[in-house]
Amino acid sequence: MTALALNGLGRIGRLLVRRLTATQPGALGAVNDPAPMDQLVHLLRYDSVHGPSREPIEGLTEGGQDFLLLGGRRVPLFHAADPALIPFPAGTRLVVEASGRFTRKVDATRHLKNGVSHVVISAPSPDADYTVIAPVNGSGLDLARHRVISNASCTAHATAPMLKILDDAFGLDHAGMSTVHVVTNDQRLLDLPHKDLRRARAAFLSIIPTTSSAFGALHRVMPDLPPAFDGVALRVPTLNVNLVDVVATLHREADAAALNAAYASAVAGSWKGLVDLAPPHAVSSDITGRAESVLMDLDLTMTLGPRFVKVFGWHDNETGYAARLCELVLDLAKQV
Structure with missing residues (x-):
């Protein structure tokens, strides 16, 4: 398997490290993050949402070089702020860009040096190759043409199957989406300047309407979506698990039973493991830790007219996205 490196130990980067350590302990060849090693080790060990790491995580400095000990395996830890200055080991071919800072192609390509052939951005990108x-x-x-690859967003990964299953079963004439979304680190804990004046307000004191990067990603991934497909994100004062609300006008008539049957069939068929059904009477905390892209809440399915429908899906915006990212990079590491 190709040597894999990671830049950025934020929310998704740390969950990716945990997942790789548990499932493919030899896959990760190096990590870079500017923060001090002791802080990074602590945040890898303990998480306020997902609990303590199940695998042992330690830090070690030897000969002036920091290392992470992940499940007993030594992984070099670098602290460069510029991707072009990260001394990833020889043989590194694939880098996961998870810092959140280098989502544009011109910035992500700074990793493409010293044998690195491909970059996967753990966020939407306005101009990635794919x-x-x-x-x-x-x-x-x-992979011959696409060297900078975006893995879209957590909301896009949840919404895409919701739309695709509807489209395959009934056809889509029009569609829109809103997401009830947890707070993120791109909001202010207390009121403080921000280019989005709504995100400038205290995150835990209001429902904060804002934009979502999922819409651009979904249009790139699903070019046959209705052109006007759009919506809004409502940031709410919780820490984990989002609810996606899709409203659509179908090409063919369907009642709630037919809609639910389509999703139940998908769960048992080609979408198994990626789409599941939420437990009855679910609330957001019931979904924490679920690795599927989306869990359909069939109790909430609505028909507002013969072809006008509303469906709802929950997703753990961190665990589910990290799972899809892990699957993607492990698959690519076999090919690049």
Whole structure:
């Protein structure tokens, strides 16, 4: 397997490290993050949402070089702020860009040096060579042409199957989406300047309407979506698990029973493991830790007219996204 490196130990980067350590302990060859090692080790060990790491995580400095001890395996830890200055080990071919700072192609390509051939951005990118949601458009990924790859967003990964299953079963004439979304680190804990004046307000004191990067990613991944497909994100004062609300006008008539049957069939068929059904009477905390892209809440399915419908899906915005990212990079590491 190709040597894999990671830049950025934020929310998703740390969950990716945990997942790789538990499932493919030899896959990760190096990590970079500017923060001090002791802080990074502490945040890898303990998480306020997902609990303590199940695998042992330690830090070690030897000969002036920091290392992470992940499940007993030594992984070099670098602290460069500029991707072009990260001394990833020889043989590194694939880098996961998870810092949140280098989402544009011109910035992400700074990793493409010293043998690194491909970069996967763990966020939407406005100009990546390819935006992939593997079950929907993975077959179009061409590693000879696509060197900077975006893994879209957590909301896009949840919404894409909701739309695709509807479209395959009934056809889509019009569609829109809103997401009830947890707070993120791109909001202010207390009122403080921000280019988005709503995100400038205290995150835990209001419902904060804002934009979502998922819409651009979804249009890139699903070019046959209705052109006007759009919506809004409502940031709410919780820490984990989002609820996606899709409203659509279908090409063919369907009642709630037919809609639910389509999702139940998908769960048992081609979408198994990626889409599941939420438990009855679910609330957001029931979904924490679930690795599926989306869990459909069939209790909430609505028909507002013969072809006008509303469906709802929950997703653990961190665990589910990290799972899809892990699957993608492990698959690519076998090919690049």
